[in-house]
Amino acid sequence: MQDNQPNILFFLTDQHRFDWLGSNPEVPVRTPNIERLEKQGVRFDNALCPAPLCAPSRACLASGYQYERAGVPHNAVDFPENQTTYYQLLRDEGNYHVMGCGKFDLHKSTPKWGTDGQRCLSEWGFSAGTDNAGKWDAVISGAEEPQDPYMAFLHRNGLAETHVADMRRRRDEGAFRATFPTPLPPEAYCDNWIAQKGLSLLSDAPSGSPWHLVVNFAGPHDPLDVTEEMHGWYRDPDVDFPEPTKAGDELTPDEHADARRNYAAMIENIDNWIGKYLEVLEERNERQETIVVFSSDHGEMLGDHGEWRKRSPYHPSVAIPLVIDDPRMRPQEPSDALVGLHDLFATFLQQANVSIPDDTDSRSLVDILRGKKESHRKHIRTALGNWEAVFDGRYKFVRGYDDLSQDTDGVLLDTLNGEKQDVSNTHPDIKQHLKEVCDSGRQL
Structure with a gap:
């Protein structure tokens, strides 16, 4: 491997709001492994998504374009054919082994992932990977016959009927009110399944070539399903979280508290997996040549302003966590630079010594990581519909x-x-x- 082509390990969660990190003293969520990355790298405190909805935001990340130019205005539009992704540029120009697993959400309007999860991966620029449906899409499309690899796994193991019944109950009772544990065993819990897929990809990666791996976690997206063990993490004893800002009357105060405990548990579970990946990098003697990035496609209102999920311009919906740890660079203080999720497009390409397209809206963050500058943009834009x-x-x-x-x-x-x-x-x-x-x- 060349020194100017480090590995890139990218953790991308779904619906993780910006302020739910252990480094925020106001929110008692436990994320020690993300905090390790913050101390070793840079935490960006003013990071926004280009659009607070899964498919548009991920299209902007992949293409390096702002919302209006990425060609995906909402979830019912697929990522445009023949539009270049940074995955393609890393694979074809940087000679990277590009891997990915989990919920890519680049073809939501045609929910046929294939039970092997291979549909469209090569076209998007991946050398290896598994693309699975999101939580709701998996059940809607694959209750009777699986359309994605996760539901295929559940069907093979006799767990599909149990999972479908559980998800339908959560839909009927309310995705944020239904905070009871999932009946699935821990190894079949979606984020645990995704994380294991990523570790398998990493294990099978060819030696001698730089690699990129994006792990697209399904959580902490609703519903607030957690395993039996996770359910107790913030309840034995109860942990109190800040109450919503201008909460509506859809949920009682106790229901709000329970929703936030489950949300925190889902985040902590992801953080635990990040720790396991870091251990694997150490075992492979690759930690010092691997850039580790943590972020999310958009936030979660979590009852603030009487709203849930995303789609709104409020900060809990559009602001995201973003941490970049490049071991080749000295740690920097948390940055208040205005940055966007789509800026990772140019950042990854520069880090990989691959040319950045002239027409991109993405701006590399490498100079901030190097401590050469503090500001990035005077303003940052986000939009939807x-x-x-x-x-x-x-x-x-x-x-x-x-x-x-x-x-x-x-x-x-x-x-x-x-x-x-x-x-x-x-x-x-x-x-x-x-x-x-x-x-x-x-x-x-």
Whole structure:
């Protein structure tokens, strides 16, 4: 392996909000392995997704484009054929062995993954991997006959009927109200199954070539299914989490608390797997030549502002965790630079010594990792459907979101006070400036 072509191990979760990390003293979730990466690398505290929805956000990551240019406006549109991905560039120009497992979500409108999970992988740029459905898609498509490898695994082991019944119960009772444990054994729990797939890929990777592995965890996406052991992690004794900001009345306070305990357990389980991967890298004598990255495709409202899941411009929905540990570089203090998930496109290519396409919207973070600069962008944009937002590091201009503003004048939110009200009248100059940035149509 060449020194200028390190391995890349990328953990991408689904629906992990930015502030649910152990390094945040206000949220008692346990993530010691992610914290190890933070101390050895850089944690980015102002990272946003290009769009708070699975398929659009992952399309932006793969293509390096902003939301409007990536060609996937919502979950019912597949990743465009013949659109170049960074996976392809790593494989074809960098001679990387490119691997991936878990929920890719690049063809949600045609949910036929194949029971081997191979459909589209080669076209996207992978040398080896397994693409499986997300939690709900797997059950919807494969209750009777599996359409993806995870449900095929459950069918083979006589667990499909049990899992389908459990998921339907959660749907009927409410995905965030149903916090009871899954009847599945630990080895059949989806994130555990995905993690094992990734370890198998790593074990089978050819020697002598740089590799890239993305592990696309299904959690902490709803429903809040956890194993029997995980269910007790924040209940014996009960751990109290911050109450939602401007909570609605859909759930009682006790139900909110239980939902947050399960959400934390799902995150801790992923963190445990990160620790196991780091141990494997040490055993393979590859830790010092492997860049490790942790992030998520979007956040989770978790009851804030009376909302759940994602799709909204509020920070719990659009802000994401992002940690990059490159052992070749000295640790840096947490960065407040404005960055986007799609910036990993250019970052990975530069780290792999592969040319970055001229027309990309992605900007490499390598100079921040090296400590050569602190700022990255003056503003960062996120959008979905009819709404768009521009963020300057504290204030966020939003327009087109029905629950906030249906007119072109938009609203101004202050992230330091929980985005609780429109502060346009208090800061008219800031609002006007961000509105002009939004009006310009520039790719930020």
